[in-house]
Amino acid sequence: MPALAVSTNVSKSQSNQEDVAKQLSQQICKAFPKNEAKMLVTFRQDATLIFGGNTEPAALAELYYAAGGFGHDIHTKLTKLIQSILQETLGVSPGRCHCVFQEQSHQNWGCGGKVLADMQAS
Numbered sequence: 001m002p003a004l005a006v007s008t009n010v011s012k013s014q015s016n017q018e019d020v021a022k023q024l025s026q027q028i029c030k031a032f033p034k035n036e037a038k039m040l041v042t043f044r045q046d047a048t049l050i051f052g053g054n055t056e057p058a059a060l061a062e063l064y065y066a067a068g069g070f071g072h073d074i075h076t077k078l079t080k081l082i083q084s085i086l087q088e089t090l091g092v093s094p095g096r097c098h099c100v101f102q103e104q105s106h107q108n109w110g111c112g113g114k115v116l117a118d119m120q121a122s
Helices: 017-031 072-090 115-120
Strands: 003-007 040-043 059-065 095-103
Touching: 003 017, 003 072, 017 040, 017 072, 059 072, 072 095
Parallel strands: 003 040, 059 095
Antiparallel strands: 003 059
């Protein structure tokens, strides 16, 4: 059940955010592999982002996932994948995109009225 939250200072008029979000969802799930039916992507453009003291195109990508889901090698692969997609679609250079990976315990992730710990117990 991964969730990706992307914020960028690239304006909505410069890209189609729905297409970018769909591409991120498809490519991330293909790379794992994970079931895309459980992937959540939020995409916020026109955010106030100052990187290196300026407002050139930049992005912050935060990937949340359940404990035990990833490791260093997958983080590296996902960083390259996410940065590549944002460079191709938004013109954000990899050096101006931070990727943050946040592992969550099964007690701290809920969906459908239950937390993951409860879903695994049933």
